[in-house]
Amino acid sequence: MFFVDLTAYEYQAEDSFTDRESGFYALWYRPAYARLNVGWLAAGRPYPPGPVPAGFVEKLDLLLGIQWMNQCLGKHECDLCPPGEGPEGNGELRIPGAPGVAYAAPSLVTHYVAAHGYRPPGAFVDAVFAVDAEEWAGKRWPDVPFPWVPSQVERLLE
Template sequence: MFYEDLSEYDYQDDDTFTDSASGFYGLWYRPAYTRLNVGWLEAGKPYATGTVPAAFVEKLKAVQRVQWMNVCLGVHECDLCPEGEAPEGNGEVRIPGEPGIAYAAPFLITHYITAHGYRPPQAFIDAVLTVDLDAWASVRWPDVPFPWIPEDAERMSE
């Protein structure tokens, strides 16, 4: 599924957060912020390439260990890889940007960066590097520390 970098995200109207430690609890809400696409690559579509800081890749991987957004029942295979060798992803990641902005990326973004040389926009790289992982990793459900989740979001047990 291809979306141009920094275009407005419109894949899903609502966002759903799943507690990654248990995979059991969910929270869904209609975002009041603008979501911008980053890293939605597809074979045959051009994308930016280049080197990225190693610290950025490590931080992005760490973010993905504590955040699980819009998990789908099916999976998406990387169609840039040869058939049979492609990793799969089934969720998204959110990175807060400037006030009122969050970047929306597929979970395969780290694969696209490390295996296919994808270089996300500098604003996304900078935003990832400013994430306070200690705050995100230290709080468990239902005290989700992500800055874009509204106080009145609906919480559910699955």
């Protein structure tokens, strides 16, 4: 799937979080914030290459391990890698940006940066560094690691 960086995210109308500890509890809602695409790369489509600041890949990878967003049953293999050699992804990441804006990235975004030299937009890089990973990691159900979840959401409980 390919989307140009910083265009409006329209892949799914709702956002859903799955609890990373139970793997079952979930909540979903129609976001009130704008979602902007970042890192949706595809073979044969150009993307901005270049270096990223030290520590960016590690921080991004850490956040992907903390936040389980829009997890899908199927998997998507990196099609920038030779067939059968790339990692697979099945979810997304939301990073809060300016007030009312969240960046929407695929779970393969760290791989794209580290293995394929993708350089995300500077605003996304800054937003990733601004996330308090320790605070997000400390969130336990029914809280989720993202600050803009509406108080009135549908929650799937056991």
